[in-house]
Amino acid sequence: MTKTFHIKSYSHIKNQTVSVNGQAIFRDENEDFPLFIKNAYKFLKTDYPKFFKMDNLSKLAFLAADVLLKNENLNEEENNIALIFSNKASSLDTDRKHQAAIENEAEYFPSPAVFVYTLPNICLGEISIKHRLYSENSFFIFDRFNAEHLQLYTNSLLQSGKAEKVLCGWVDFDDNSYEAFLYLVENVGKIEHNTEEITRLYNIL
Template sequence: MESTFHISSYCHIKNNSVLLDGEPLYSSPNQEFSAFIKSAVRHVKTNYPKFYKMDHLSKLAFLAADVLLKKADFSADTEHNIAIILSNRASSLDTDRTYQASIAEPEIFFPSPSVFVYTLPNICMGEISIKHQLHSENCFFIFDSFNADHLWINTQSLLKQKKAEKVLCGWVDFDDKNYEAFLYLVEENGIIAHTPNEIKRLYKT
């Protein structure tokens, strides 16, 4: 009998709010992103000193992943066969602008390695993997808009081929002051069917 897969949990971060499975977990209106994400990470008790050194995109992805993986009660001391498939529209453009500004003027040319390291969007997956000891496949796609069908196809393939026990999927985009994260965890157990239509429904929730 062919295995069927389900979405066990999902998380949104947008409009200065963090939602878990559609329910508000934290909200702090009228804050810039930097202040909001710092207060949110303290509220959900994400204990990871390196968080404050990350770029905006990595902070966004890291917090959404941490909310989901803590709910799943995975031990940070044990390796987990969890793949990551993420996507966005702006790639690492926000950090690219910061880095470009640091090298634009010859008189004050000062490229920063701590900024340069985040000029690839997939670095956020590395931060998640280090914190939660995830050892499996990962990939980051760039689309014009949220593409549930593509995420579904790749996730189904990984799970059916048993290249991962679970897959952390979704959309995490940061561009200037605009940001949005929608991450969900796919596995055999769960109550929400893992289908493109259900993924689209949850994304729009």
């Protein structure tokens, strides 16, 4: 029998604003992403020094996930929350920085700390380490936000018992243009987990 799942909570980070369940919880005047996200980190009292070593995409994904997961009373040892993320720009922002370093033959000193972020799914690892998620994770690259794919994949993981909950959505960063929309799917919640609702929430702000 096909079960119905629900969206328990959702977050957006875009237009210099962090929102949870459609309500703005932080807004900043800084148009420069590194300054904006640093101010958001401090305002949200995140207290995770490794945040400052992350690239822009990971910072965006990490904070969008953190504002949801910190309300979940997670187990300190292990949690089975799958991560299904997607975007359009992959890790291009960091790829470009690394490319500039390896093209400079006169000063050839590529940074290992930049290189390790030249894959989009590294942000999933950052979230998994912080919240001790020993669970399935995937990162997909699409031309546009793809509610159908996210819904099918999420339901498959929950139906098959591979995950207790799934945190999924869109985290895109390129050239100071950024957008994050994440939502947590589980058995209970007020919003039914279907493509219409996912698309509605994605466009709500």
